[in-house]
Amino acid sequence: MxxxxxxxxxxxxxxxxxxxxxxxxxxxxxxxxxxxxxxxxxxxxxxxxxxxxxxxxxxxxxxxxxxxxxxxxxxxxxxxxxxxxxxxxxxxxxxxxxxxxxxxxVKKRYPVQRLTLPEDMVVLSPENEARAERDQRKMASIWPVDSLRVWSGRFIDPLPGKALGTPFGVRRIINNIPKNPHSGVDINADEGDPVQAPNDGVVILVDDQFYSGNSVVLDHGQGIYTMFFHLSKATVKYGQAVRKGDVIALVGSTGRSTGAHLHWGVRVQGAKVDPLELIKLKLD
Structure with missing residues (x-):
């Protein structure tokens, strides 16, 4: 015992x-x-x-x-x-x-860009302002979702070989009025150029929005999202699963845009981050 x-x-x-x-x-x-x-x-x-x-x-x-x-x-x-x-x-x-x-x-200094635009592109009518606010609420409802991982391996450039336009983080002053900093990168391209999925994902938004025009958002899982704005056309549908390299849209100049280009944005767990940093990462 x-x-x-x-x-x-x-x-x-x-x-x-x-x-x-x-x-x-x-x-x-x-x-x-x-x-x-x-x-x-x-x-x-x-x-x-x-x-x-x-x-x-x-x-x-x-x-x-x-x-x-x-x-x-x-x-x-x-x-x-x-x-x-x-x-x-x-x-x-x-x-x-x-x-x-x-x-x-630590602090990072981003460049400042001064633009002069027609007044009707800066000051919105009550109808356009209401639409822009609805779009903003719709987009904001996406980020709290934290889905299972879909991505695999490194993320790729959605428009390989194309020159960059406005970089991420630029502090814009439009008609002498400070605006929100640029939350993505602009990639110079021609109307109709194919846009690739940077990684495996699920289409969670296909919409025509006031500022961003024809827009597509992909959910790659674990809080990683990629966004594609000013498209001439989306070639995918809501809920569709896509693979890395699939064509998801065509470059355009819809929404508040002054010429054909792709605005590419990335959010990681709701944070606005530089897309170029994402494609540098070796995640596996």
């Missing part, structure tokens, strides 16, 4: 040990945050190595989605263009152990 009681006590002691008590001969988890400079409008990748179980985390109130990647776990999150620079905390749980890391978001 004495030995039995000793065994029971030993089991209880093991169960009560803190979850962070990794085996003495085990390599503790390592956490890498990249790139070295985290900026508004950029992406942050968190890599956890030497984890043997589950990896979870959050940053600025958003859940991180960790995926296996060459012997490690990797998650990507967006730093919105309007994020205030400063210190923030990354919260992690690795094999049941809570961990934290400090993250410093």
């Amino acid at each position: 004495g030995e039995f009681i000793k065994d029971i006590v030993a089991v209880i002691v093991l169960l009560c040990m803190p979850s962070h008590a990794w085996a003495a001969d085990a390599t503790p988890p390592s956490i890498l945050i990249s790139p070295k400079k985290i900026v508004p409008g950029g992406l942050m990748v968190v890599t956890v190595k030497n984890a043997v179980g589950m990896v979870e985390g959050s940053f600025r109130g958003k859940q991180l989605h960790f995926n296996p990647a060459k012997g490690a776990f990797k998650a990507v999150t967006g730093i919105d263009l309007n994020t205030e620079p400063g210190p923030y905390q990354l919260a992690l749980s690795v094999d049941g152990t809570p961990l934290a890391r400090d993250v410093l978001i």
Whole structure:
């Protein structure tokens, strides 16, 4: 009976040990945050190595989605263009152990663009203003959805080989009035040029909107969305599954546009980020 009681006590002691008590001969988890400079409008990748179980985390109130990647776990999150620079905390749980890391978001200076446009393109009529507000609400309803991963491997350029026009983050001053910064990249192209899906995804919006004209939005899962504006035509339908490289639309100049081009936008967990940063990433 004495030995039995000793065994029971030993089991209880093991169960009560803190979850962070990794085996003495085990390599503790390592956490890498990249790139070295985290900026508004950029992406942050968190890599956890030497984890043997589950990896979870959050940053600025958003859940991180960790995926296996060459012997490690990797998650990507967006730093919105309007994020205030400063210190923030990354919260992690690795094999049941809570961990934290400090993250410093540093200021990035984006260029300023001054434009002069006809007054009727800047000051909206009550009817157009009401329509633009409806469009904005419709678009905003998309971002809270956090669906399962559909994307696979690296994201690709939707218009490969084309020159860039207005870059991401440009602070626009139109008719001497400051406007919202440019939340995507403009790609110079000809009317009717085919637009490719940057990765596998599902079509969650096909709509004619006041500012963006004919628009398509793809949900790639885990909070990654890509947007395509000013299209002459969408070649996909709402709810359709697409594969990386599929033609989803044709370049146009619809909506508030002064010439044929593609406005390409990316949101990662609701954050407006530079699309060019997304296609640089090796996510697997």
